Amino acid sequence: MKKFLIYTMEGKKMCFLHALMNAKQLKEAGHEVKIVMEGMSCVLPKELEEDKNPMYLALKNDGTIAGVCLGCSRTLGVYEDNERAGLTFLGDMYNHAGVLDYVNDGYEVLIF
Secondary structure, eight states, X not given: OOEEEEEEOOOOHHHHHHHHHHHHHHHHTTOEEXXXXXXXXXXXXXXXXXXXXXXXXXXXXXXXXXXXXXXXXXXXXXXXXXXXXXXXXXXXXXTBOOSHXXXXXXXXXXXX
């Protein structure tokens, strides 16, 4: 079993959906997976919540989605939307979501 951090940066829904599919596939294969939403991907939860996207909701509810960037959520004006979605705000890297803790814990980082 390997450990993967899927670090999403793109604000394009299609790109994020592929990150979700990869996370699901890796989990089903027995790997440990976490998703961190950074950069423009922080704007997507509102739309995915409104769509009731089943894969997003399942991965959010089971803790695979570790959280969303605090700094980007504020800068992009989606802090309240992400708070309503129940996402954890991450800010361990100068108010942004870093990878260091995951790397130190043996995660391989995949950037989408």
